[in-house]
Amino acid sequence: MKLRNILIATAVAAVAIPASVQAHRQWMLPSMTVVSGEGADVWVTVDAAVSNDLFYFEHQPLRAEPLVMLPDGSAGEVKNKAQGRYRTTFDVQIQQRGTYKIFYASEGVMGTYKLNGEEKRLPRGTTADKLASVIPAGATDVRTTTASNRNEIFVTAGEPTSTVFKPVGKGIELVPVTHPNDLVMGEDATFQFLLDGKPTPDLTVTVIPGGIRYRDQLNQQDLKTGADGKVTVKWGEPGMYWVNVTTPRPARAEGAPPAPGGRRASYVTTLEVMAP
């Protein structure tokens, strides 16, 4: 991606994503995704940050509250959470067999209205339930866009399972065709993406391998979901990959606010591709 495009994407993200996480690339990086261990002392630790380069801590720590869904679908616990200047770190204890989801998600409303002939923007961090209270009486030409933001990673102890992928029907969600913890170099992986619970074509899928600092080319793959919401990814090398799926964003002037009146959603995951 050219720098100009990055700037545009960043500008869009700044508006689309709630105030806690603005701009750049947000990510969570687990210490491992394929876990063995029958003992009581098995842990995965996660670094979470917002940065330009993947996966380096050089801009902002993650400020959202991460949650854990255990393989049986119940809520797990984030332990030892600490926020540093550049990154947040936390642990998840692995006590069940199967696939864990570590995630955070948010939804906000942005938009504009006219009051006495003057155009105003909704305050940052507005949520759907507070919409009525932030639009003053007498406002006209109200135009709003709902923005959903989801970031989730997966960790599997023993055999991969699928309970944590049950869609909630909000924002963009991943449905495995290939399980995200069963990725091996040399095997293509297919994922289906839902927007508000429905398989959705033409979502923008961006795939970037980690380790950006030590190479000249971004090696970014720009893909789109097909008619069934599915996309197939070919891996260039083993390692950690950042995957970002968004609703299509029409090109517009740099710095200009997005045109309100639609649905905007972003999904981020980090996938580990094992060496064969």
Add this chain to the structure above:
Amino acid sequence: MQFRVTGLTATALGAGLFAPGMAAAQTLDVSVTIPRLTVAEYHRPYVAIWVEKEGGPKQTLAVWYDVDLKNNEGTKWLRDIRQWWRASGRTMRFPAAGVTGATKAPGTHKVSFRPKLGAGNYTLVVEAAREVGGRELVRIPFSLPKGGTARAAGKSELGAVTLTVKR
């Protein structure tokens, strides 16, 4: 070193008797050489030995790991035998009676298995992963009910591997 897995033997023999079309019980004699390495910090490798049926299931024959650590801690590193972990290990519980055993010192180790295998094409796979070291995998194709001996060798974490199929 030679050990028989009596439980499996009984199962294999039973299947041979009662399952028509099953190959007669065969013995897989496997010889695995763990090379002596001159390194500052040496730990005996974790080793998995398994059989893959062409286009079919994968069956673990042996896993050598740190079975004696407290709280089953040695199982934490089983994932490092990564092809085996994906092929079979991740479905297993540890320790597994008749399958798991302690890590082995450098040298040649002979083991015999009597798995329940029908006629067909198979691959014997031996994979070794060493703490603070490397990982290597050796594959030996074979067919049943044919007998015979086949050899392969690793370059770093494994030495010679020999398979003799006896009917």
